Amino acid sequence: MxxxxxxxxxxxxxxxxxxxxxxxxxxxxxxxxxxxxxxxxxxxxxxxTTNFRDLFTAFPVWRWFSNAVLVATVTTALSVTVNLAAGFALAKLQFVGRTAVLLVVLSTLMVPAQAVMIPQFELVAKMGLIGFFWAVILPSASTALGVFLARQFFVSVPDELLDAARLDGCGTWTMLRLVVLPLARPLIAVMVLLAFMTQWNEFLWPLITLRDPDLYTLPVALRFLQGQFDTDYGGLMAMALLSCVPLLVVFAALQRYFVAGFSRSGIR
Incomplete structure (x- = not known):
């Protein structure tokens, strides 16, 4: 054409x-x-701008916004760190059962999140985390998709480069930090964007585990504007527009690495 x-x-x-x-x-x-x-x-x-003024007057929007930023940022940092380490281990470290571990991780992609929600809630409740931000953060500290993307990316890293680092006296963590991660900027950008977007838009799990309205994030707080007999559509769209801003900022900052990260991870 x-x-x-x-x-x-x-x-x-x-x-x-x-x-x-x-x-x-x-x-x-x-x-x-x-x-x-x-x-x-x-x-x-x-x-x-009345919808925005009424929204900030009637509800603690900034508190909900800061809660969402805190939860999404901490979850993204933990998720990227764990997924990178797990992906590197599955790609470059030799140990018994490596293929089996990878298959088990990938098999979890076929399990709906709703199917594990009850046992996951029981586990978090036994840890005494219900009503705290950690109840939302820890279950998302690692994802099967993130581990798979990291593993596919690190497979393409030449083994000769790692052997040269070992000859120079680098241990596994030093090699990962000084040699591999500088090459993985596109991958990190993709993982940051996916993790941040997923956690920022999460609704059901924070609604279940965060019982105090002062701890709610923006997606959960949107339900306060949806009444049984009346819905403030102007305020609802104002809060929804506010919730889109961080995602647009993060994507604008990382979009130059986005396509490269997916292509080098083997995703077409």
């Missing part, structure tokens, strides 16, 4: 994906009375 045709196709696809985000922005900046009267079209009759 010629370049103009490809550009037109990409433009149409981009509009399709951007349209829901644009609709969310329009409703967030439309007065509440106009939303219920059908005045929230593709271009609102009157722009206002």
């Amino acid at each position: 010629s370049r103009p045709i490809r550009f037109a196709i990409c433009l149409v696809v981009a509009v399709i994906f951007v349209l829901p985000l644009y609709a969310m922005v329009v409703v967030a900046f439309t007065p509440r009375e106009l939303v219920f009267d059908g005045g929230a079209g593709l271009w609102p009759q009157r722009w206002t």
